Amino acid sequence: MPLGRGGGEGRPPAPAARRSTAPGTRCTRRRRSTTPTRSRPAFNASVTTDGAGHFTLTISDQSRGWSHTQTACLRGASLASAKVIAEAPSSSGGVLPLADFGTVNFSGSTANGASLSSFNPDAITMAGGTTKANPSGISGSGSFSVAWKHS
Template sequence: MSATIRVTAMSAVAAAVLSSLAAVPGAAGTAGQLRLTPLAGHRIISPDGRVTHSTSSNWAGYAATGTTFTSVSASWVQPSVSCGSGTAYSSFWIGLDGDGSSSVEQTGSEADCSGGRAQYYSWYEMYPAYPVNYSNAVSAGDHFTSTVSVSGHTYTLTLSDTTKGWTKTTTKTQSGLSNASAEIIAEAPSSSTGVLPLAHFSTASFSNASANGQPIGNFGPDKINMASGSTTKATTSALSGGGNFTVTWNHS
């Protein structure tokens, strides 16, 4: 039997003002109106019901499903961005939920272009709440490690810039979340108008990706490429060593 294609809908993005997207990042609680939203796209399902490959308008990377997840971890190198005169965005993060659910518990880094200038910063988000930026400095080439975990209804989101020597740990309590997916993602952020232009980022290298203390490859995760219509915006490599991969920019 041939594979079938299932379409998943992106959850509604809360109201946002596009003109505020260029707000200077850095102050906690003033993350502008960018949203890091759930997966949206087409999924290829094998005859045994297993997701084998997805094409998404906003995500590239790997997402594991099929069980309850209590933790996800990974390391990555902060990509640089090549900026023209326009404004564009890219995010690199790990999280729980978002693949088939309307919540995402996530933390990561950003590489944006505003007025032709590169901007780098970091954040956490308990979607559908708005993201909150950290004030710590971020530069291209910084090495990050991160873990998102849940115990009961308490979520702990830890992000460390091991190059600059800082760590941010945020604890949030929220009930009713599904904890049904774990992912490591490069994303084109969204606003109320939809998915925003993807910044031209250097290849994002993720390593030691794990979920529930195991290499994420043990869960047969879904490999996701980012595309808009017939245009591939970012391509995800095969996994090596169970938890290492890259995401390569192809098109804005």
């Protein structure tokens, strides 16, 4: 189950593996990556669309000097939600145990150029009988954190 902001369908955050293409559509996918170096990570991510079913996901870590861009198509996408999430890893066998990640900070979260906070987002707490991780409140600038509680 996801935690953080937005709906969430319990899907793992695997940008390179999350690709959807409606049957019968023609779309090409491009991948572009740079080589990583060592230091403390600070990720930036964005998803953009042309409104006609073409999406571009870019994730980067300037502190390590790498980036990855993935393009995909989904004709008829509703374009009705935005999510900023931290969630447990999963495999074909289901959700895996949640590692103690401490606290993850999200800053400057936006949707359509406006702070995520302006959309009154729903906070989702990861639980499975016991609270696994808990999101904080969101600031006016779209910043919040998620704190690990239990595996």
